[in-house]
Amino acid sequence: MSSLFTLRGFQLLSNSSLIVMYFLFLIYLFIGIGIIADKFMEAIEVITSTTERHEVWDKSGKKKFFIERPVWNATLANLSLMALGSSAPEIFLNVLGVA
Secondary structure, eight states: OOOSSSOTTGGGSOHHHHHHHHHHHHHHHHHHHHHHHHHHHHHHHHHHTOEEEEEEEOTTSSOEEEEEEESSOHHHHHHHHHHHHHHHHHHHHHHHHHO
C-alpha cells in the first residue's frame, strides 16, 4: 500500500534510513522556501523603488526642474505586500478548497 508520504518499497527500509530521507527532504523544502522568499523580497524592492518624473518650475516661471518622486509609499507597500506574500499559501489552499 502506498500513499503520498510512503511510496512503494519504503516499508522495506529501516526506520533510521527513513528518518534521514525525510530530514533531507525537509531541508530541501526549507531551501526552496528560502529561495522563494528572497525572490519575493527582490520583487518588493523593485516595486517600491519605482519613481515617476515630474517637472517643476521655479517661482519666476522661467526655469524648469525635474524631480523624481516615489510612486509607492515604501512602508505601506512593504507591509501590504509582505502580508499578501505570507498569506498566499492560505489563500491558495482556500481557493483550491472552494473548487
